[in-house]
Amino acid sequence: MDPHLLAVDWGTSSLRGALLDAQGRVLDERRADRGLLSIEPGTWGQVFEQHFGAWLRQWPSMRCLMAGMVGSRQGWVEAPYADCPASPADLARGLCWVQPGRVAxxxxxxxxxxxxxDVVRGEETQAFGALQLLGLTDAILVLPGTHSKWVQVADGRVQHFSTHMTGECYALLRRQSLLARSLPAEDGPLRPADFDAGVARAQQPGGLLHHLFGVRTMALFGQRSDASLACHLSGLVIGEELRAQLAMQAVPAAARVVVIGSDALVARYQRALASLGVEAVTVGAEAGWHGLLALAATIDQ
Amino acid sequence: MDPHLLAVDWGTSSLRGALLDAQGRVLDERRADRGLLSIEPGTWGQVFEQHFGAWLRQWPSMRCLMAGMVGSRQGWVEAPYADCPASPADLARGLCWVQPGRVAxxxxxxxxxxxxxDVVRGEETQAFGALQLLGLTDAILVLPGTHSKWVQVADGRVQHFSTHMTGECYALLRRQSLLARSLPAEDGPLRPADFDAGVARAQQPGGLLHHLFGVRTMALFGQRSDASLACHLSGLVIGEELRAQLAMQAVPAAARVVVIGSDALVARYQRALASLGVEAVTVGAEAGWHGLLALAATIDQ
Incomplete structure (x- = not known):
């Protein structure tokens, strides 16, 4: 079967491309550790050619759409931000063509x-893809990660979104702060009770800067093992994100939050949301492919 | 004049000792970059002798009291924590004598x-000293720093306190996070409007993890200079500490918060508190000497 679209997710640390059929099924896929951080300025086109040139020559009528940091100021070509509210068609109008008519x-x-x-690059496409997969035009979505993104969509348009530096702060605290001395070298599997305790504590008065110190003192008095404390810390920072976001943006009763991302992180967010009485539905990394497909469909209209 | 007490503040990064008269005036003082981080285990006594041995021999009846991380598990001798509520006399009962009757x-x-x-080592002594200097037995005190301490004193006893990892988190975000790329190599002088904007933003919904990302986006769109952003970030983290602490511990109308510490940091806290409608009175580093003097007085009673 001839592929319908070459969909590329080109982010900070990695490059992924997939040949999709018209229904979003992956016919073939390539991945490489060639993200923004490892690419010399001026060599983006070469890296692209190296990974995807053969595919483009093999199917001369196939388009390629790319999302992610490839469009940032440090990327291949800066694709200026579109303003909210924005639909997939609005995004498509802002496509930045690096090969006119073919690669954008x-x-x-x-x-x-x-x-x-606030800004987002890549997650907006995943959000649109998740909505299409779920058949929704109105939703609150969260895309956890280094920088967690909460996206509010109404009438098929992103109305607003907000970024939380949750993953980055966790990593800094985990590796570089005083707390690192009390934590194991590597994160182990989730310990649900410890994670839940961290989420719950983040809802209590005191604030994140105070609750963090509790990780130190619980270690000092031997109240929890180091593996337990790592899960507690994870719960604290995720719990703080949820506390602040849900205070800013009430989730309507009976509404479900859509959580998009990798299994392990999505499971933590789903668990934390549940403990705060918010039901979540999850979508995996395929959301990005479906988002690019939805954008491609608006070009052809 | 013969000195009344050798007062020593021995912390994580430095060692300070002062010969005090009975009124707390400093007759002589020594400082060295010999804190916990630079002392080999088992050599604390040698470092002490090197800096203060001659003074102790010169005045054989003079006592020495030491506060700070010297009493931690990694210190000279672990001085177990006393429990709150605690008065200066309660602290004195818990003194850990390294030279019986002389050095504690x-x-x-x-x-x-x-x-x-929650735990504190050293700041409790500064808090008692500040109260003595101000003639107070009831107060809310804050000791800003790497780990900022809020201390509540009633009837001359520390009733409760809470630690915020404000200074440490600021340093991590300032130096190690994505935000570091947008900030100058060194902090310049305080830019009041930028600092105030950070404090004010920390009071808005969204939470610290979200507001931090605003430092990145303001840089991205050229809204503020890098020096301005450093002051904004400082205001954000201090403002978050104050937001959370004041939500947990209401400051009574007409009460003033006592801010203890170095001039530059105290000025920031005083300014941030004022912007939230809380009056502050400031006390400098001499608070620690007066605290040790107050403890010494309870031994002799």
């Missing part, structure tokens, strides 16, 4: 609250 | 909230 970069999105901008 | 380490304090302990 999806723009990121920008929104502003209280005069401070 | 002040214990730290422990308190527990919701099953999670």
């Amino acid at each position: 970069i999806v723009p990121g999105l920008r929104c502003v609250r209280d005069g401070v901008p | 380490i002040v214990p730290g304090l422990r308190c527990v909230r919701d099953g999670v302990p």
Whole structure:
């Protein structure tokens, strides 16, 4: 079967490309550790050719859409941010063509609250893909990660979103802070009770900067093992994100939050949301492919 | 004049000792970069002798009291934490004598909230000293730093305290996070408007993990200079500490918060507190000497 679209997710640390049929099934896929951090300026086109040139020559009528940091200022070509509210068609109008008519970069999105901008690159496409997979036009979505993104969609348009530096702060605290001395070298499997205790504590008065110190003192008095404390810390930072986000953006009763991402992280968010009385539905990494397919469909209309 | 007490502040990074008269005036003082981090286990006594041995021989009846990390598990001798509520006399009862009758380490304090302990070592002594200098027996005190300590004193006893990892988190975010790329190599002088904006933003919904990302996006869109952003970030983390602490511990109307510490940091906290409608009175590093003097007085009673 001839592929319908070459979908590329080109982020900070890695490059993934998939040949999709018109239903979003993956016909073939390539991955490489060639993200923004490992690419010399001016060599993006070569890296692209090296990984995907043969596919493009083999199917001369196939388009390629790329999402992620490939469109940032440090990327291949800067694809200026589109403003919210934004539909897939709005994103498609902002496509930045690196090979006219054939290969394009999806723009990121920008929104502003209280005069401070927020930005997203790549997750907006995953959000649209998840909505298509779920048959929804209205939803609250969260995409956990180094920088966790909460996306509010109404009438098929991203109305607003907000970024939390949860994953990055966890890594810094985990590896570089005083707390690192009390934690194991590697994160083990999730210990549900410890994680839940961290999530619960983040809902208590005191604030994150205070609750973090509790990880130190619980170690000092031998109240928890180091593996337990790592899960407690994970619960604390994820719990803080949820506390703050849910205070800012009430989730309507009976609404479900869509959690998109890798299994392990999605499971933690789903668990934390459940402990706060919020039901979650999960979508895996295939969301990105479906988002690019939805964008491609708007070009052809 | 013969000195009344050798007062020593022996912390994580430095060692300070002062010969005090009975009124707390400093007759002579020695400082060295010989804190816990630079001392080999088992050599604390040698370092002490090297810096203060001559003074102790010169005035054979003079006592020496030491506060700070010298009494921690990694210190000279572990001085077990005393429990709250605690008065200066309670602390004195917990003194850990390394030379019986002559040289002692002040214990730290422990308190527990919701099953999670909190600890302090050294700041409790500064708090008592500040109260003596101000003639107070009831106060809320804050000691900013790597780990900021809020201490609540009633009837001359520390009733409770809470630690915020504000300074440590600021340093990590400032130096090691994505935000570091947008900040100058060194912190410049305080830019009041930028600092105030950070404090104000920390009071808005969204939470610290979200507001931090605003530092990145403001840089991305050129909204503030790098020097401005460093002050904004400082305001964000200090503002978050104050938001959380004041939500947990209401400051009574007409009460003033006592801020203890170095000039630059105290000025930031005083400014941030004022912007939240809380008046502050400041006390400098001499608080620690007066605290040790107050402890010494209870031994002689």
